[in-house]
Amino acid sequence: MINLNFIYSEIFLCLAIMLFLLIGVFKKNSSYLIYNLSILSLFGCLALIFSFPINISVELFNNSYKIDYLSTYMKILLILSGIFVLLSSSKYIQIIKINKIEYPILILSSVVGMMVMISSNDLILFYIGLELQSLSLYVLASFNRDNILSSESGLKYFVLSALSSGLLLYGCSLIYGFSGSTNFNLISENMNQNSYGVTFGVVFIITGLAFKISAVPFHMWAPDVYEGSPTSVTIFFAILPKIAALAVFIRILYVPFLNIIDQWQIIIVFLSIASMLFGAIAAIGQKNLKRLIAYSSIGHMGYALAGLSTGTNLGIQSSITYISIYLFMNLAFFCCLFMLRRDEKYFENIEDLSGLSKNHPILSFSLLIVLFSLAGIPPLVGFFAKFYIFTAVVEQSMYSLAIIGLLSTVIAAFYYLRIIKVIYFDPEKEIYEKNHSIGLKISLAFSTIFILFYFIYPSPLIEIIEKINII
Amino acid sequence: MGFPILSSLILLPLLGAIFIFFSKSKSNAHLTSKYLALFVSFSNFILSLYLWHLFDPSIAEFQFLEEQSWIKGFVNYKVGIDGISILFIILTAFIAPLCIVSVNSTVKYRLKDFLVAILVMESLMIGVFCSLDLVIFYLFFEGGLIPMFLIIGIWGGERRVYSAFKFFLYTLLGSVLMLVAIISIYWITGSTDITYLYNLGIDAKYQYLLWLAFFSSFAVKTPMWPVHTWLPDAHVEAPTAGSVLLAAILLKMAGYGFIRFSVGLFPIASEYFIPLIYILSLIAIIYTSLVALMQEDMKKLIAYSSVAHMGFVTLGIFTFTQQGLEGSIFQMISHGLVSAALFLSVGVVYERMHTRLISNYGGLVSIMPKYAIVLMVFTLGAVGLPGTSGFIGEFLILIGAFKKSFLVAAIASIGVILSAAYMLWLYKRVVFGEIKKDEIKKMPDLNRAEIFILSLLVLPIIFFGFYPEPLLSTTEISIENLIEMYNTNINLNLVEK
Numbered sequence: 031m032i033n034l035n036f037i038y039s040e041i042f043l044c045l046a047i048m049l050f051l052l053i054g055v056f057k058k059n060s061s062y063l064i065y066n067l068s069i070l071s072l073f074g075c076l077a078l079i080f081s082f083p084i085n086i087s088v089e090l091f092n093n094s095y096k097i098d099y100l101s102t103y104m105k106i107l108l109i110l111s112g113i114f115v116l117l118s119s120s121k122y123i124q125i126i127k128i129n130k131i132e133y134p135i136l137i138l139s140s141v142v143g144m145m146v147m148i149s150s151n152d153l154i155l156f157y158i159g160l161e162l163q164s165l166s167l168y169v170l171a172s173f174n175r176d177n178i179l180s181s182e183s184g185l186k187y188f189v190l191s192a193l194s195s196g197l198l199l200y201g202c203s204l205i206y207g208f209s210g211s212t213n214f215n216l217i218s219e220n221m222n223q224n225s226y227g228v229t230f231g232v233v234f235i236i237t238g239l240a241f242k243i244s245a246v247p248f249h250m251w252a253p254d255v256y257e258g259s260p261t262s263v264t265i266f267f268a269i270l271p272k273i274a275a276l277a278v279f280i281r282i283l284y285v286p287f288l289n290i291i292d293q294w295q296i297i298i299v300f301l302s303i304a305s306m307l308f309g310a311i312a313a314i315g316q317k318n319l320k321r322l323i324a325y326s327s328i329g330h331m332g333y334a335l336a337g338l339s340t341g342t343n344l345g346i347q348s349s350i351t352y353i354s355i356y357l358f359m360n361l362a363f364f365c366c367l368f369m370l371r372r373d374e375k376y377f378e379n380i381e382d383l384s385g386l387s388k389n390h391p392i393l394s395f396s397l398l399i400v401l402f403s404l405a406g407i408p409p410l411v412g413f414f415a416k417f418y419i420f421t422a423v424v425e426q427s428m429y430s431l432a433i434i435g436l437l438s439t440v441i442a443a444f445y446y447l448r449i450i451k452v453i454y455f456d457p458e459k460e461i462y463e464k465n466h467s468i469g470l471k472i473s474l475a476f477s478t479i480f481i482l483f484y485f486i487y488p489s490p491l492i493e494i495i496e497k498i499n500i501i
Numbered sequence: 502m503g504f505p506i507l508s509s510l511i512l513l514p515l516l517g518a519i520f521i522f523f524s525k526s527k528s529n530a531h532l533t534s535k536y537l538a539l540f541v542s543f544s545n546f547i548l549s550l551y552l553w554h555l556f557d558p559s560i561a562e563f564q565f566l567e568e569q570s571w572i573k574g575f576v577n578y579k580v581g582i583d584g585i586s587i588l589f590i591i592l593t594a595f596i597a598p599l600c601i602v603s604v605n606s607t608v609k610y611r612l613k614d615f616l617v618a619i620l621v622m623e624s625l626m627i628g629v630f631c632s633l634d635l636v637i638f639y640l641f642f643e644g645g646l647i648p649m650f651l652i653i654g655i656w657g658g659e660r661r662v663y664s665a666f667k668f669f670l671y672t673l674l675g676s677v678l679m680l681v682a683i684i685s686i687y688w689i690t691g692s693t694d695i696t697y698l699y700n701l702g703i704d705a706k707y708q709y710l711l712w713l714a715f716f717s718s719f720a721v722k723t724p725m726w727p728v729h730t731w732l733p734d735a736h737v738e739a740p741t742a743g744s745v746l747l748a749a750i751l752l753k754m755a756g757y758g759f760i761r762f763s764v765g766l767f768p769i770a771s772e773y774f775i776p777l778i779y780i781l782s783l784i785a786i787i788y789t790s791l792v793a794l795m796q797e798d799m800k801k802l803i804a805y806s807s808v809a810h811m812g813f814v815t816l817g818i819f820t821f822t823q824q825g826l827e828g829s830i831f832q833m834i835s836h837g838l839v840s841a842a843l844f845l846s847v848g849v850v851y852e853r854m855h856t857r858l859i860s861n862y863g864g865l866v867s868i869m870p871k872y873a874i875v876l877m878v879f880t881l882g883a884v885g886l887p888g889t890s891g892f893i894g895e896f897l898i899l900i901g902a903f904k905k906s907f908l909v910a911a912i913a914s915i916g917v918i919l920s921a922a923y924m925l926w927l928y929k930r931v932v933f934g935e936i937k938k939d940e941i942k943k944m945p946d947l948n949r950a951e952i953f954i955l956s957l958l959v960l961p962i963i964f965f966g967f968y969p970e971p972l973l974s975t976t977e978i979s980i981e982n983l984i985e986m987y988n989t990n991i992n993l994n995l996v997e998k
């Protein structure tokens with residue numbers, strides 16, 4: 031009998047989803063209740079994960095499902111960000127009237143999909159998880175049905191994502207054909223150095239995953255989807271799928287395909303450089319903050335990939351550190367966006383921030399901190415994220431990657447500075463409303479404090495992540 | 502290990518800034534925040550003097566060491582000072598209260614935020630001068646960009662946005678290469694601790710590239726020709742207190758960096774790149790002096806003169822002689838005082854006339870006699886007249902340069918003449934001559950606060966001009982030690998070859 035207790039957290043979430051659906055059917059006007067229950071269920075899920083020793087490493091279901099330190103850490107990260115996302119966007123969905131019962135349920139099911147992805151040790155299971163999260167995301171992107179941009183973004187995301195899933199599936203089938211198995215451990219054993227089929231398979235799989243984390247040249251969907259989706263969904267897009275995809279990226283590249291690192295390393299380096307440069311340059315001309323953050327997230331994924339391309343444990347750890355830190359920076363940024371509300375309307379253009387510092391000193395200060403942190407200026411946390419990445423990159427003597435990466439931070443600094451300029455140097459506009467939900471305030475305060483004061487005591491995060499040893 | 506005096510110096514202004522930021526602003530609360538900021542920065546100054554009192558100039562090693570595990574197994578928070586850094590700390594702690602006093606007339610809006618920015622700036626700059634770990638140094642060095650960007654951008658003049666961006670991007674671009682170099686040093690030697698690296702020495706084959714990476718950062722910050730163009734813009738557009746901070750302290754971070762890192766860590770590469778430094782320094786001295794001659798904006802003229810003076814500093818450092826290095830440090834301190842004084846003086850007349858164009862002034866001597874006197878002192882200090890602190894620095898640097906190369910010293914001496922030309926001409930056009938405009942006649946002379954600030958600067962400029970001993974004796978042993986370390990490294994390298 032398989033030890034089911036290791037996946038209690040996933041089972042718990044699935045049961046919660048079904049229960050919430052039932053409540054939604056039988057109880058009128060229960061969206062608010064279900065929303066709060068969803069947050070609670072995520073807390074419960076977190077508690078269940080913590081109820082097991084974190085250091086265990088087990089493989090379930092014919093070695094196709096793996097619980098180890100990496101998966102546990104990424105799941106905790108995932109659920110934490112899920113909680114923050116839901117906490118911060120509760121008021122937003124009420125005001126733009128998308129507070130249907132399906133909304134939190136879709137988010138939860140997407141989270142379940144991601145948890146399966148993170149733990150998967152088998153191509154089939156991985157694909158199931160991926161599709162579960164993607165299908166939920168398609169619906170979420172177009173959740174604001176009456177808004178044409180939202181519908182467009184949902185459709186666009188669906189079409190492109192389906193294409194990339196197809197490529198990914200094709201890659202999986204190639205791998206299966208040339209290695210005779212879908213299980214990561216077995217693929218690793220049967221890996222043949224000189225087989226072109228395997229190389230093609232790896233390339234297709236990388237393509238599919240690069241699409242999920244919106245790395246150049248598979249980024250085209252990101253700006254439109256970020257801009258078109260409701261902001262509460264954009265924040266979800268910007269954080270959670272990236273965590274899951276990065277975990278899978280690490281698992282796939284470093285378990286089955288570690289032997290053929292020569293063949294995929296150069297691809298990752300290319301993806302990384304292209305994303306860093308493109309993200310930095312393309313964001314310069316943007317006027318919409320959500321669109322801008324889409325380009326910025328493309329750039330940031332480039333840095334995470336740079337750590338991944340090193341082929342060392344240190345590189346993986348630096349990537350994971352990067353995504354953990356990136357999560358809080360993005361969270362804080364979107365929390366600030368949620369606060370730009372006046373007369374039941376949300377504002378999301380750069381010019382709407384004009385002179386914000388006059389009337390909203392604390393909010394502007396948070397934005398200031400977040401933007402400088404995204405630009406990677408010390409002593410804010412964003413600097414440390416980049417610092418760890420480049421430490422790992424330089425260790426492998428990949429100097430050109432490090433220098434291109436750092437130069438692109440200078441280019442990227444320009445557009446972050448432009449926003450700061452608008453906030454602090456430009457003439458003021460009308461005051462925004464100041465009554466915000468307590469969840470939003472908590473999320474913003476927490477993430478801002480983390481960004482600002484991380485430098486005082488940076489060791490704990492490093493010590494936690496140091497225990498992730500894949501190779 | 503006793504009382505962590507260096508950490509207190511760093512933390513005190515920061516705590517003050519946090520306190521002021523969160524204090525509720527009422528109508529008269531700005532006054533309270535101002536007094537609080539003044540109190541904090543002044544007590545920091547007292548603390549720094551106390552540090553000087555405790556400091557033992559006869560020891561070459563770093564003193565007041567504090568070490569604390571920071572990023573575990575990677576970087577330690579390590580601070581300490583020697584005879585070189587202590588002077589810069591005192592200079593910083595001295596200039597900051599002056600800036601705060603001067604905001605009275607120059608900052609019209611958002612005073613509270615301005616004070617926060619100045620205090621944060623102060624604590625970061627003190628951090629730069631006492632950090633003994635490369636990563637910590639980088640953290641402080643780059644962290645200063647944020648408050649300075651805001652100071653220029655929020656309270657600056659008409660082209661403030663352009664200048665703030667230029668300042669930020671130039672310095673950031675220069676510094677990223679330094680970050681790569683710091684990480685490389687970590688992987689080459691296994692540490693970023695400066696004292697450890699001093700003892701260990703870095704393999705000669707790595708030194709050249711590392712030196713260039715550090716150079717790219719310091720050259721922008723110094724600023725050396727041809728990457729000096731951000732400085733005139735930043736100076737001109739920054740509010741008076743911002744210009745003072747920039748000229749008096751920010752530029753010194755690079756000079757200090759050259760001494761501490763380029764010379765200290767990469768002696769062989771430093772020797773190799775001497776010609777490069779000499780050429781760039783000489784161009785800076787001659788070319789920017791000529792440019793300064795033609796300026797019509799007072800602040801711009803002083804900004805260009807700063808570039809020329811910093812050219813002397815880099816020249817002096819890379820003579821690797823006792824006189825040259827001591828002169829460089831002296832020149833930096835002196836320039837810190839003189840340029841701060843000049844910018845404050847320009848601020849005084851700018852407040853009254855709201856123009857910085859030299860042609861709008863003239864004949865101030867009969868309207869503002871007190872102002873004319875103090876400005877005379879500062880002008881002569883900038884010229885380097887014997888009896889002012891400017892003289893000692895330039896003189897020592899030239900002695901050091903003559904020891905190395907007659908030609909270089911001779912060309913540099915022309916710079917001294919040019920500096921006299923542009924400064925005295927500036928003085929003549931502003932202070933003497935006919936009164937061209939009626940508004941000038943209405944200008945009041947210095948008020949009490951201004952007299953107070955400016956005389957605080959007059960005193961050390963003249964005092965150190967006549968009696969440079971306190972500064973020189975503080976730095977002497979540390980510099981001897983540095984030069985000795987440098988020479989042994991060079992000789993070792995020759996033997997190996």
